[in-house]
Amino acid sequence: MKTEWKLTREAFDKLLEWLSPDREEAGRKYEEIRCRLIRLFNCRGCSNPEELADDTINRVIKIIESEAAEYSCAPILLFFGVARRVFQESTRKKKLNPADFPSEPANGHDRELDCLDECMDHLPVRERSVIRRYYEEKGREKIRRRETIAAELGIDVGALRVQACRIRKVLRRCIVNCLETKAA
Secondary structure, three states: OOOOOOOOHHHHHHHHHHHOOOHHHHHHHHHHHHHHHHHHHHHOOOOOHHHHHHHHHHHHHHHHHHOOOOOOOOHHHHHHHHHHHHHHHHHHHHHHOHHHOOOOHHHHHHHHHHHHHHHHHHOOHHHHHHHHHHOOOOHHHHHHHHHHHHHHHOOOHHHHHHHHHHHHHHHHHHHHHHHHHHHO
16 A cells, blocks of 8 residues: 655755755745746646645655755756646546536537637737637647747747747636626
8 A cells, every 4th residue: 555645844844955055045946946837837727736836846855855866957857847747647637537527518618619709809919819820730730830920929939838828828817707707
């Protein structure tokens, strides 16, 4: 039987020491890393980014606690590597959890699409164009399309990704409000 791991004060102190010998600097780094993890999960559309960030931090603490070897890389690299696994697991769980599926798929899906259309109409023309084109293609063509969009906007692909994340966030908020209004 697998024993449950619990975060201890000593384990957390070991993480802070790993981040920096100066306790205040370690605290700042910890907060910065946690905020970056939350933003990462939020941009990927996770419904519980704080929980996933905390899970990531706990897993890193377990790694640091169990590994005898010192990590010489930048701490954020380990956090992002673990975050990738946490994200993959969360999407796998979400796909397999039947409780997450709506009880009325046709009506619920139609309402969501209606709300998406309404919310897209509320976006500024430029943002609407960017987000539509961002998701038009699949596979290798998707990558080329995004490079083209970025070039047209005079930004790099990373900045385009950030813009798309911000637009999705606005859309997500709008859709949730729209669905709540229609449900009432």
